[in-house]
Amino acid sequence: MSKPVSGFSRLSKTEKINWLAENYLQSNPAAISTIKQYWNTDEQLQKLHDEFIENTVSNFYLPLGIAPNFLINESYFAIPMAIEESSVVAAASKAAKFWSERGGFKAKVLNTKKIGQVHFTFKGSFSKLNKLFQEIKPELLEAVKPITRNMEKRGGGILNIDLIDKTAELENYYQLFVKFDTRDSMGANFINSCLEKFAEVLQEKAKAHDDFSTEEKDLQIIMSILSNYVPECIVRAEVSCPVEDLSEDTNMSGEEFADKFIQAVRIAEIEPYRAVTHNKGVMNGIDAVVLATGNDFRAVEAGIHAYASRSGQYTSLTHAKVENGVFKFWIEIPLALGTVGGLTSLHPLVKLALDILQRPSAEKLMEVTAVAGLAQNFAAIRSLITTGIQQGHMKMHLMNILNQHKATEEEKTEMVEFFTHHTITHSSVIEQLEKLRS
């Protein structure tokens, strides 16, 4: 039984690793060398990574892949994707090529508002609170000037601030509901700093308000925090082509393909079990770009799934139709992304990913990311309604199985050749490898 540890964060890195090995890794004699194997030999670079979080013991690698040939609003992009799932980059590249021959992707940012809230309780009437709020609004805005000054220089800042009465849902509960424009930064720190200042001033002003009773003066701040739900920070991406142009490399006519494709999307629109998997395919593309560009994929995931449920039922993020012989497939999603601040100037691979994308603005990155999601969803549905998903998936997964079984380079070449003509399953790969080895 391992014992709890106190003051762990104050131990040196070596002490932390030794403690971990002694307490949790006795069954793994190679543990310490595995941990150290992933340290960077450049000590400065390793220190940079160590300091991103607390209690770093090693680095956790993910492949960084490139999906080239994305034609978006008439310009070509090579999209960096950080992801472990074998088939994702291959699928994105295939969809990119397919659509680059059909006019490419069109993408547009519809709006870029971010939201933050001060949640507080007030034991008094809305009208009294509102009177105070209207009086102190200029002071609230003045108090955050030192925080907003730079953002305002860049064209952003606070867009508006409202008092919301939530007492019908929860006793004494009110909010300051604030909208922000954070330009090219994701803006979490900026938003939270503004909110905490608003909260401080609001509480002070209530306390000092002559017309308030003792109970009313006791306004309690519960919390001040941005919302990761950003339904007014929306990007739209779409592809379209004449129905007959859809038939390439499938055994279906363009019309059959479009019918089946639209039916697949409709199923995801009305059936939550399918919608979740359908959207998971979308997120394969989105998360990979979000991660490669140093953005917060948990925030993006939470916000997108909330948006997918905004009608009260979880539904598809993408939609498709045929109109006047033209097939149209599109996505509209909330994406709060940044291309300055955060990890963007710290993590060398994030800087590189942003260089690959030609140093995009946050809006351009929203467009590219939405396109990656749409492309991924197109590739998945295309496989699902034609060959089935396993053919492409197992082709990419073959290398993982071979690596698991420590195949040599020669064995890999022979196996890849063999399985270009045979169906790949986990057991067929092992059987063939055993045959080869005997």
Ligand code: MEV
């Ligand atoms: C696998 O990572 C993603 C898919 O399941 C998506 C889908 O079913 O649409 C293939």
